[in-house]
Amino acid sequence: MALWVAFGSFCFPAAALTNEQKLVSQAWRIVNRTYLDDTFNHQNWAQLRQKALKTRLNDSQTAYEAIQNMLKTLDDPFTRFLDPRQYRSLQVNTSGELTGVGLQIALNPETGKLEVVTPIAGSPAEKAGIQPRDRIIKIENTLTENITLDKAASLMRGTIGTAVSLVIERDGTSPKEISIIRDRITLNPVIAKLQKDRDLDIGYIRLTQFNANAPTELARAISELKEKGADSYILDLRNNPGGLLQAGIEVARLWLDSGIVVYTVNRQGIQGNFESFGPALTKDPLAVLVNQGTASASEILAGALQDNKRATLVGEKTFGKGLIQSLFELSDGSGLAVTIAKYETPNHRDINKLGITPDKVISSGEPIKIDRVATSDDVQYQAAVELLQSTVNSEQLAVKS
Structure with a gap:
């Protein structure tokens, strides 16, 4: 039958x-x-x-x-189909290693053009001189008008040692064709350094995405900066598009002794939550830099630190992506990214399409080159330094009294 x-x-x-x-x-x-x-x-x-x-x-x-x-x-827009190549690329990206040119890219919401968020430190793209906010007009023979991020990323990835041609447009210059040799890109999403500024020893940490390496690399950075004498920290989440939910939770736990990190709500309205049980790696003052490119897992982290009063947020209102996706593989190797839940901050704020407003709102002003981030040219960074100085001075007065 x-x-x-x-x-x-x-x-x-x-x-x-x-x-x-x-x-x-x-x-x-x-x-x-x-x-x-x-x-x-x-x-x-x-x-x-x-x-x-x-x-x-x-x-x-x-x-x-x-x-x-x-x-x-x-x-x-977050529930989407991925052909086999796109699905593999996304898995590779979140795993923390890939082969390609080493660019973080985004679609400008106003113009729809494909733009460079930032080149990965030490990557072929950085060595070729590509800068943040450069517009990618063409990848090989494919125009990027109306292209998806997944498609653009897959075109730039490929076998180590092979070349890919990009046509780059930059304000004030004519479009320029650049040939880049693909290489293995280890996606260490953490850039850290000790900076002396206004009598402070600041542990500056820039976190570029939440891949599988993020919690381990950030923990290592905090420990090394403590050994070097850091007495305060600036965590830079600007233009961090997010990534793995679990990575965002684990990073929050590095900074929190206790408290709720995030609530999740599924289609039945059932709430789950993730907590921090400590101990935090450091209790020193912390400022977090955010902007319109701070999204998803970055907002989970920023919201957790703000609501738990662990950090002061500085910069611009965040992107506002409060939805959680899960990946599902289909029988032929293609896949789906499906929105399965939404999240709320510890104070039950639903930030989807609303974003998180910083404690101190500071406009970024004119775009600055990547090598001028966290310098005197970076107005948001300087505002964070001022806040840290005020906090450290207040703590020192409290101890003396």
Whole structure:
């Protein structure tokens, strides 16, 4: 006896489903089971499956398009389909190692253009002279107009020793073609140094993303700076787009003796929470730099430190991404990133599309070169230094009295 599977008012024998139909059905089931909004953007989700399976699916590409069309109806830019190459690239990126040119990129929300957030320290891109806010006009023969971040990243990654051509546009200059040789990029997301400023020994730490290496590398940086005599810290989360939720939680725990780090809320409204149990690696004064590029796991960390009164936030309102995605692999090696929950700060602030307002709002002013970050040219950094100086002076007076 044949087993039949019903789709709406249509029935298909299970054995008769093509591989392409099975792939579409698998993607539909994952979203149906896990997606945060159980109204699916106020539409009949089952009817969409029926419509997709009635479409002629001749090959993988048409199946992928059918899945993408289903996901578009959710109106959620963070729930998206990843072809096998994109899925592997995302896994590599979060694992902390890849082969490519070493650029962090973003789409400018106003212009839609592909821009450089920052080159990774020591990467081929940095050595080639690429700077933050450079616009990438073309990658090889592909124009970047309307390109996705995943597509752009996959075009720049490749075999070690191979070349990739980028056409770069910079304010005040004509577009320039640059050939870069790909190399292995170890994604150490931490840049740390001891800086003497206004009688303070400041442990400056810039965290560029939350990959699997972030908690370990940041813990190492704090310990080394303590040994060098740091008496206060500045944690720079500007233009940090986020990454792994667990990495954000573990980094928060490095700074907190106790307290809630973050609440999560799923589609049933059930709340979970992650706590810090200490001890913190340091109790010295801490200022955190944030801006409009501070997003996702960065906002989890900033919110945890602000609500627990562990740090003073300085800079601009953050991006406002309060949604959590999970990755699911499909049967052919492609995958889905699906919004499965939202998060709230320890004070139950829902910051999605709202962002986190710093304790001290300071505009960044004119863009500065990467080598001038955390210097006298960096107005947000200087504001953080002033706050730390005031805090340290107050603590010293309290001890004397």
